[in-house]
Amino acid sequence: MQYYTVVAESYESALNKARELYGNDIRINSRRDYYTRGGLFTRREPRCEIVCYLAEGTGKKKKVTDEKDMSEFEKEARTPNPSSLSRSERLDTEIYREKEMSDAEKEARRLLEANHITEPLFSKLLENLPEDKDPRIVLPDRIISLSGVDYTRQVHPKRFVVFIGPTGSGKTTTLAKTAYLYAKSGKRVAVISLDTYRVGAYEQIKAFGDALSIPVAMAGAEDELVSAYESFSWKDVIFIDTMGLSPKDQELNLRLRALLGVLDKDRTDFILTVSASMKEEDAMEQFTSYSEFGISSLAVTKLDETETIGNVLSFSYKTSTPIMLFTDGQKVPDDIKKASSALILEYLKGFGLDMKGYRSQVSDIS
Ligand SMILES: Nc1nc2c(ncn2[C@@H]2O[C@H](COP(=O)(O)OP(=O)(O)O)[C@@H](O)[C@H]2O)c(=O)[nH]1
Ligand SMILES: [Mg+2]
Missing domain, CATH: 3.40.50.300 (P-loop containing nucleotide triphosphate hydrolases)
Known part of the structure; x- marks a missing residue:
């Protein structure tokens, strides 16, 4: 049997994604809830991983529509027992993961939104954002170089x-x-x-x-x-x-x-x-x-x-x-x-220019 793994932010979104990808005949084999590791700029975030399979040839194949009550669907989907999945079947699992945004990009987006920066400047500022650098240092530089004075x-x-x-x-x-x-x-x-x-x-x-x-x-x-x-x-x-x-x-x-x-x-x-x-x-x-x-x-x-x-x-x-x-x-x-550039920097909110917050982050790492 072919198994599929879907990871999303919540059980509901994982289930919806699985149905979107593999159809409404999908059945859930197992579910795992966990948190991502927090990064320098981000909080820990919830994730739900479900392993599912297609209910083919079981004779019980049943269409599950979007309107159908989720809990009933889940109850029905809990066959077979998750522990019955053999090692080779697990290896056969096709893994789907939503493309994860880097911590730096998430933080950069949050900062730009908080400062009410809009398109097309928004996307321009995010272009080729380095993942290993603090966006609070990278972005002000970019904002200044793209701002016409x-x-x-x-x-x-x-x-x-x-x-x-x-x-x-x-x-x-x-x-x-x-x-x-x-x-x-x-x-x-x-x-x-x-x-x-x-x-x-x-x-x-x-x-x-x-x-x-x-x-x-x-x-x-x-x-x-x-x-x-x-x-x-x-x-x-x-x-x-x-x-x-x-x-x-x-x-x-x-x-x-x-x-x-x-x-x-x-x-x-x-x-x-x-x-x-x-x-x-x-x-x-x-x-x-x-x-x-x-x-x-x-x-x-x-x-x-x-x-x-x-x-x-x-x-x-x-x-x-x-x-x-x-x-x-x-x-x-x-x-x-x-x-002036200096004045623009003064009006930016939440960047590394908040020296107090920045210093405490730095002392956390060292
Ligand atoms: N709060 C604030 N009010 C301003 C500023 N500049 C102008 N105003 C006020 O905006 C109103 C309209 O200004 P005015 O120069 O007559 O506008 P005009 O119709 O474009 O000539 C006046 O009450 C000004 O005092 C500013 O930087 N801040
Ligand atoms: Mg006037």
């Missing part, structure tokens, strides 16, 4: 820096913080706001400008934009605030496109502001609707409202758009940081 624009912004993105994502606040960051580093900066439509928009940007001693001009039409930036001809960088595209107001969108069309593309950077707590589908939708402008980099806002930044890193990777800035609060001009 826009160091160039941080230091050498183009003449026009336009902030685009949905209403409420933090464009105006982030623009004011960024303008101040450059002013502090010795650049001569000015602000032009194209948001002449929203109530209170002028007051908001003017208040920031006054508080930070940065000149602010408003421009609602192309000629006004041209004369505004000409009046700032002696400035190094001109930051341009926009009102965001509206899914409902096509006329407004046309006007924004016409206004931005005035700027010399080669001398303009378009920064898309996305809030860190935004859902990935929404961020993708925004990215697509603004893609015609040629998005240069991302300003990720409201980091203070999220626990992890995996979604942001995944979005940046998926859209091949580097991150330039992070903001983590409403305070202008303080709550802004230039993106």
